[in-house]
Amino acid sequence: xxxxxxxxxxxxxxxxxxxxxxxxxxxxxxxxxxxxxxxxxxxxxxxxxxxxxxxxxxxxxxxxxxxxxxxxxxxxxxxxxxxxxxxxxxxxxxxxxxxxxxxxxxxxxxxxxxxxxxxxxxxxxxxxxxxxxxxxxxxxxxxxxxxxxxxxxxxxxxxxxxxxxxxxxxxxxxxxxxxxxxxxxxxxxxxxxxxxxxxxxxxxxxxxxxxxxxxxxxxxxxxxxxxxxxxxxxxxxxxxxxxxxxxxxxxxxxxxxxxxxxxxxxxxxxxxxxxxxxxxxx
Numbered sequence: 056x057x058x059x060x061x062x063x064x065x066x067x068x069x070x071x072x073x074x075x076x077x078x079x080x081x082x083x084x085x086x087x088x089x090x091x092x093x094x095x096x097x098x099x100x101x102x103x104x105x106x107x108x109x110x111x112x113x114x115x116x117x118x119x120x121x122x123x124x125x126x127x128x129x130x131x132x133x134x135x136x137x138x139x140x141x142x143x144x145x146x147x148x149x150x151x152x153x154x155x156x157x158x159x160x161x162x163x164x165x166x167x168x169x170x171x172x173x174x175x176x177x178x179x180x181x182x183x184x185x186x187x188x189x190x191x192x193x194x195x196x197x198x199x200x201x202x203x204x205x206x207x208x209x210x211x212x213x214x215x216x217x218x219x220x221x222x223x224x225x226x227x228x229x230x231x232x233x234x235x236x237x238x239x240x241x242x243x244x245x246x247x248x249x250x251x252x253x254x255x256x257x258x259x260x261x262x263x264x265x266x267x268x269x270x271x272x273x274x275x276x277x278x279x280x281x282x283x284x285x286x287x288x289x290x291x292x293x294x295x296x297x298x299x300x301x302x303x304x305x306x307x308x309x310x311x312x313x314x315x316x317x318x319x320x321x322x323x324x325x326x327x328x329x330x331x332x333x334x335x336x337x
Contacts, residue, residue: 058156059085061332062148064136065163065275067093068318069309071120072325073161073332074129080333085157086124087150090131092117093165094274096318105319116318137186139282141302151188159332162282162300162307163325164275166290166316172202173247173258175271176280182255183248183269185276187211190268191218197267200257202227202245208272212238215270223264225257278311288313298328299335306332 063073066088074086091097099113108116124131134150139160148155175183184190187201191214198221201212209224209232216222216237223239226232232240243259250256254265279287285302286293292300292307300307308324310316 056085056153056155058145058158059083060157060336061085061159061161061329062087062146062155062157063161063163063329064088064139064148065093065165065309065311066090066131067096067163067165067309067321068120069311069321069325069328070161070163071124072322073163073308073329074325075123075127076326076329077161077333078127078129080329082333082336084129085132085155086129087132087134087136087148087155088164090133092120095165096120099318102318104317135186135188136281137189137276138280139305141284141304146304149186149189151186159304159306159336160282161298161325161328161332162278162292162305162311163309163321163328164278164281164311166275166310171277172245172271174249175247178248178250178255178269179280182250182267183271185271185273185280187215187270187272190270191215194219194268196220198223199268199270200225200255200264200266201270201272202257204228204273206230206232207274209234211270211272223257223266225259278307296327297331298324299331304332304335 060082062085064087077084096113097117138149140147146160199219200223202225204227212224243261247258257264278292291313294312298306298308306328308328309321
C-alpha cells in the first residue's frame with residue numbers, strides 16, 4: 056500500500072470528522088477502524104445535543120455518518136493497528152503482518168476501558184502481545200493464552216489454534232463462545248500475568264495457567280502502548296488546543312484526548328486535529 060498523507064485510527068465521531076475534513080483539504084487519507092463504526096455511538100438510545108438532530112438515536116446517527124463517508128468516497132479499512140512507529144519523515148503502522156505508511160497520524164480510537172492487568176505493562180514485548188496476526192509465528196507449535204475482551208476476538212483465537220499447539224481462551228464477557236474444539240475455553244476471572252521458570256503465567260481466581268505466550272486482545276490498545284514515547288495523562292493522550300501530542304506529526308482527538316465524553320465534542324476535536332495535521336504537513 057502506498058504512503059498516505061494522514062492515517063486516522065478510529066471510526067467514532069472524532070475519526071469520521073477528521074477523515075471528512077482531511078478529504079475536503081485534498082489529503083490522501085487512510086481511515087482505520089470498524090465499518091460498523093463506534094459501538095458507543097450505535098448503542099446510544101437517544102442523543103439530544105448534536106446540532107441539526109434534536110433527538111436522534113445512536114443507530115440513526117451512525118447511519119448518517121456512513122452516508123456522509125459514502126457521499127465523499129471515503130472507505131474504511133478494517134485493520135487493527137497494534138503499534139505506530141516514528142520513522143523520521145513518516146510513520147509506520149503495524150497492522151497484522153502488514154506495515155502501513157503515513158506522513159501524519161491522528162489517534163481517534165477512544166478510551167481503553169478498564170485498567171491493565173496486574174503485571175501486563177511490565178511484560179509487553181516479553182511474552183505479552185496485543186496482535187495475534189503479528190506474533191503468532193513466534194509461538195508456532197507452542198501453548199498460548201488469549202484474554203479476549205470482546206466476542207470479535209474469538210476469530211483471533213481460532214487463527215492462533217491453526218498455528219499453535221494449544222490455545223487457552225479466557226473470555227472477559229458473558230455469553231456463549233463460537234470457538235472451534237481446538238481452543239480450550241476457561242471461565243475464570245483473570246487477575247494478572249507474570250512469569251516463572253521460563254514460562255508466562257496467567258493468574259486467575261481459579262488458579263494459575265503456565266503458557267509460552269499471552270495475547271491480551273481488547274477493542275483498542277492503550278495509547279502509551281500504541282505509540283512509543285507518547286505522553287499520556289492517565290488513560291488519555293496529552294494534547295494542546297491544536298490536538299497536537301508531544302510527538303511531531305501525531306495528533307489525538309475525541310475521548311482519547313480527555314473528557315467530557317461527548318459526541319459533539321469529539322467531532323469538533325476531529326475537525327481541529329485534521330486542520331492541524333494539514334497545516335503540519337504544509
